[in-house]
Amino acid sequence: MQSLSNRKKVLEQKPMSFWERIYLPAIAKGLSITIKHFFKKIPTVKYPEEIRPYSKNFRGQHSLKRDEQGRERCTACGLCALSCPAEAITMTAAERKKGEENLYREEKYAVVYEINMLRCIFCGLCEEACPKEAIYLDGKHVTADYLRKDFIYGKDKLLEPKFDITKLSQNQQA
Amino acid sequence: MAEEVQNFKVTIDGITIEVAPGTTILNAARQIGGEIVPPAMCYYSKLEGTGGKCRTCLVKVSKGSEKDPRPMPKLVASCRTTVMDGMEVLNITSPEVVDARKAVVEMLLINHPLDCPVCDQAGECKLQDLSYEHGAEKTRYEFERRTFERIDIGDKIQLHMNRCILCYRCVYVANQLTNKREHGILFRGDHAEISTYIHEALDHDFIGNVIDVCPVGALTDKTFRFKNRVWFTKPVNAHRDCPKCTGKVTLWYKGPDVIRVTGRKDEHNEVEDFICDTCRFETKRTDDWKLEEPTKISDQSVIASNHYLQFDPPHVIQDNPVLQEANVEQLARSEKLK
Structure with a gap:
């Protein structure tokens, strides 16, 4: 039958020659490839000791920010939850009472703020939507866990710890 | 037999409509509908005497009437100007009007705190829509914005005077729907503010309507305060x-x-x-x-957003009977939503 593609090749099996029959050149060739790899650069990163450099726009776990005076910036406006394509964010707002001015920046604040990390796709739209610069995805990876309920991160996990801005040096900020 | 009233022909942005004499330009535009309707912050068709205060509905009259075709010398407030036969009005097609509206919005926002993330009206606020469409990105106002303390008008209504644009709608509501008005505008000009006389609580069966008529978040429902967006x-x-x-x-x-x-x-x-x-x-x-x-x-x-009331099957499904058959179940379920 004529080949349709004209790419047909007929292979003939020849009997092996003497040098091929003793296999030694093939073994030497194989070994030389193996030995060559001893001198190549290893692409593997030995993870816990060595950490691969992150890109500048890496998006990790969210953190709720505080302002210069240590007050929570979030005002529970709901724009992050609105913009979230995975509908991972929920919040409950409350009114700031007298005497809490040092805790919350605006007269309204989020008393409950939850992100379902199983739903979150780390797209960063919440960060973009935030009018108060209150949420940033500047953390590390979200760690593994055993139970689904433990992936719903509340304010206890998200909120940035209090810091003293005067003691922050330039290096720490970078 | 009553004499038949001759309808007036009016052209707004090139669209001609016949309306009864005495109709305002704004209402004529609303009868046409669509994009050419001038925005209105203070005019409220259900309240008598409203309008003429905010100036957002400014339009250009390029031809006064059939008898007197001269254009009106200045931009006019469409909520207060009645139509004439053969009048030609320019709203969004006139750069002068668009420019003037931008200036009006800037003016309205001079003392506005722009606390939309906190405000309960955000999302249904007309000032928000207006400034989104017409507003400038930045304010040129360099002085302190005037600020007030929140006032509770009764136990259900809260007045945030900071956000007020002085449209007077709530005053008209209290005047026309209730038999005793306790609040009004105190002081003049830049000092003007809505207030009750010595914070007297407004108490009437219909006073809650001041919340609905308020175009901004100045009068808000206290029972809904910060409940949800x-x-x-x-x-x-x-x-x-x-x-x-x-x-x-x-x-x-x-x-x-x-x-x-x-x-x-x-x-x-x-x-x-x-x-x-x-x-x-x-x-x-x-x-x-x-x-x-x-x-x-x-x-x-x-x-x-995120409210799925109607189901629009993609064109692929609409045009293809095979796909329609394959999705019979889903389509039948969505029929119920219609």
Whole structure:
């Protein structure tokens, strides 16, 4: 039958020659490839000791920010939850009472703020939507866990710890 | 036999319509509808005497009438100017009007705190829409914005004077719907503020309507304060037998709970019927109401986000009978939503 593609090749099996029959050149060739790899650069990163450099726009776990005076910036406006394509964010707002001015920046604040990390796709739209610069995805990876309920991160996990801005040096900020 | 009234022909942005004499340009434009309707912050068709205060509805009259075709020398407030036969009006087609409107919005925003993330009106605020469409990105105002303390008008209504644009709508509501008005405008010019006389509580069955007529977040429902953002709630039309009002309202649901009751608003953000305070504040359970249907909300509104009322099958499915057959079950389910 004529080949349709004209790419047909007929292979003939020849009997092996003497040098091929003793296999030694093939073994030497194989070994030389193996030995060559001893001198190549290893692409593997030995993870816990060595950490691969992150890109500048890496998006990790969210953190709720505080302002210069240590007050929570979030005002529970709901724009992050609105913009979230995975509908991972929920919040409950409350009114700031007298005497809490040092805790919350605006007269309204989020008393409950939850992100379902199983739903979150780390797209960063919440960060973009935030009018108060209150949420940033500047953390590390979200760690593994055993139970689904433990992936719903509340304010206890998200909120940035209090810091003293005067003691922050330039290096720490970078 | 009554003499037949000759209708006036008026052309707005190139669209001609015949309207009854005495109609304002704004109402003529509303009869045409669409993009050419000038925005209005202070005019309210259900209240007498409103309009002429905010100047957002400015239009250019390029031809006065058939008899006197001279253009009007200045931009006119369309809510206060009645049409003449053969009048030609330019709204969005005139760069002068667009420019003037931008200036008006800048003016309205001079003292506005822009606290939309905190404000309960955000999402259904006309000033927000207006400044989004016409406003400048930055203010040129260099002075301190005037600030006031929050005032409780009664136990259900809260007045944030900071956000007020002095449209006078609430004053007209109190004047025309209730028999005693306790609040009004004190002082003049830049010092003008809405206030009750020595903070006297307003107490009347219909006073809650000041919340609905307020185009900004100056008068807000205290029972809804910080409860939720409007775009997370789902509006449903409902009615009940109310001895005081028509009882036709919109319920705003969050999950199974009614968290707010308002009047039904039309596309110009005006309520269809004023509702009484019992309907508004005291009946917030589903068993109090007979539900009708989900309120229709414009696709442009943020409230419509994540609300799936209608199912639009993609064109691929619409054009292909094979795919339609394959999706019979899904399509039948979506029919119920229509």
